[in-house]
Amino acid sequence: MGVVNLSRDSTYRESIAPTFDDAIRRSLIMHAQGAHVIDVGAESSRADAARAGVDRQIEQLIPVIISLVERGVPVSVESYEVDVVRAALHAGASVVNLTGTKDEDAIYQAIAEHGASLVMCFTPGQTVRDELEVRIHADPIPPLTEHFAPRIERAHSLGVDSISVDPGLGFFYGSDIDPILKAQHQAQVLLHSFRLRPLGVPVCQIMPHAFDVFQEEFRTAEGVFAVLGKLGGVGIMRVHEVPRVVATLRMMDVVGTQLPEKS
Secondary structure (H helix, E strand, O other): OEEEEOOOOOOOHHHEOOOHHHHHHHHHHHHHHOOOOEEEEOOOOOOOOOOOOHHHHHHHHHHHHHHHHHOOOOEEEEEOOHHHHHHHHHHOOOEEEEOEOOOHHHHHHHHHHHOOEEEEEOOOOOEOOOOOOOOOOOOOHHHHHHHHHHHHHHHHHOOOOEEEEEOOOOOOOOOOOOHHHHHHHHHHHHHOHHHHHHHOOOEEEEOOOOHHHHHHHHHHHHHHHHHHHHHHOOOEEEEOOHHHHHHHHHHHHHHHOOOOOOO
C-alpha cells in the first residue's frame, strides 16, 4: 500500500503531493513500482497539524480517487469522517483506512453497502488526532487484541466482510517517549504480528522510520522494517518508499526458496 498525502502537514515530506497533477503522477509511479493499492488522505494524522474540514477533504480527495480508479488503480481513503468516507466510496475507493471510532457504525454500514474493505486502525480515542499518548507495554499484543476484537465483531455484524487491523505504529507517540524505546516497540509489534491471527483478519502495518536510529539514511528504514514485518507475518505493508520495500520483499522471497527444509 503506497501512501500519497494531500495535506502539506504530513510528517513524511516526500509523500506530499501539492497539486492534483502531483497526486496522480506520484500514485501512478507507486503503482508501477509495485504498490497494489494507493492510500490517499487529505488531513495529517499529527495531533498538532492543521485541521482539514470535511468539505475541504472531499474537494481534494474525490477528483484524485475518480481519476485513479478510471486508470485502473485501486484506491484506499484515509479518514475518520463519515461524510468523507461515503463520498470516497461513491467515487470508487475500494478500501477505507479508518483512523477513528466516531460514527463507527455508520462507516461500517457504508463500507458494507459498497462491498469495500476496511483497515481498522488502533484508535483508543475518537480519532488519531486526539492528543493521547500510547502506553508502551512489555507485551503489546494482549492490549491490541482486547482493543480490536469487539470492533471486528461489530463490523462483521454490520456486513463488513473484508477487514484488516492496523496496530497504529505511527500514531500517539508523545515527545516524552524515548525514540529508541519507540523503535524497539515498533520492531516488537512487527515481529509479533502473527500473534494477532486469532482475530481472524490480516494485519496491516505502517513501516516505521526510526529517525534517531537511521538519521540521514532514514529513507532506507522502511526496507529494513519490512524484513521484520515479513518475518512477523504482516499481511499488508503501508509504505512511502515503495521501490525499496518491494525490492526487500522480492529478495526475501528469493532467499526463502533457497533455505533448507527444517528436520
